[in-house]
Amino acid sequence: MSYLRYLLNEELVEIYSEVRDFSRKLCTDIFEALILTILSQNTSSINMWRAFNELKRRIGCTPQDLYRARIKDIEDAIRIAGMYRIRSRKIKLLVKKIVEEYNGDLSFLKDMPLEKARALLLSLPGVGYKTADIILLFCFNKHVFPIDTHIFRISRRLGLIDQKDGYEVLRRKLEEIIKPENYKLVHLALIRHGRKICKPQNPLCEHCIFRNVCPYSMSSRK
Incomplete structure (x- = not known):
């Protein structure tokens, strides 16, 4: 060993x-990282980035941008990633909770103990262990x-x-x-x-x- x-x-x-x-070049914005994770599932990294960049170009990629956006517009923007209807609904559910319960800001997680921050992330729609741990490690430098x-x-x-x-x-x-x-x-x-x-x-x-x-x-x- x-x-x-x-x-x-x-x-x-x-x-x-x-x-x-x-x-050093990885995305450290927590919300963008969450959206990228949704877009990355069962698709290539090329299509993930194309969908993400198109989403930013057409709508924007802040919680407020996506909260206000129509689901049809999100679908059209991320179509290249595939499964765009499923992904767009995941995005809307995630955004709804972040905006309505946390005022669109999850930066407070940085100051929370690891296990509490992890539990909160896991409570978000569509966020599993891997996504939560990637956010904690790469966005907040927590040891997971x-x-x-x-x-x-x-x-x-x-x-x-x-x-x-x-x-x-x-x-x-x-x-x-x-x-x-x-x-x-x-x-x-x-x-x-x-x-x-x-x-x-x-x-x-x-x-x-x-x-x-x-x-x-x-x-x-x-």
Whole structure:
């Protein structure tokens, strides 16, 4: 485990060193980050950004802009992302709660204890564990490690969790292994690794940094 901890905290980020610059460019506006998360589900990053930019161009992307907007106008703006009717309704439900209950401003979350801020985010329509944790980590620099499908796959292959274990089990496990100051970079690097090397099908185990500590990789070589 100590060698795996070293690989995750030190070597992985060096291999995917581009995440250092990328992490500085990530959206840190909490509301825009929430909208981007809704637009990102089951679509490409290219279409997500096209939809987001078109939404900003046509309507704007503040809680007040979208609260006043007609749902048909939101649908037309984000059509390129696909599932535009479902997404537009999610956006309207989210905006309604943020405007009517929090006056369109969630910046107060920055000063709340982590668990209370997390619980409030999870109470918002359409916000699940991953979205809440991404907001907390990247917008408010709180020490929580978000989990996505790539991180799940890599962790299961590494034997960190069982197949039946869910989000919270893995989050707590990785928060024990990864240094809090590395959460952002390791999160981004693991996603890169899942896309390039530890793919769902035909993973490139021979090129993997974890090949000598990974049960999945070692079993495939027998």
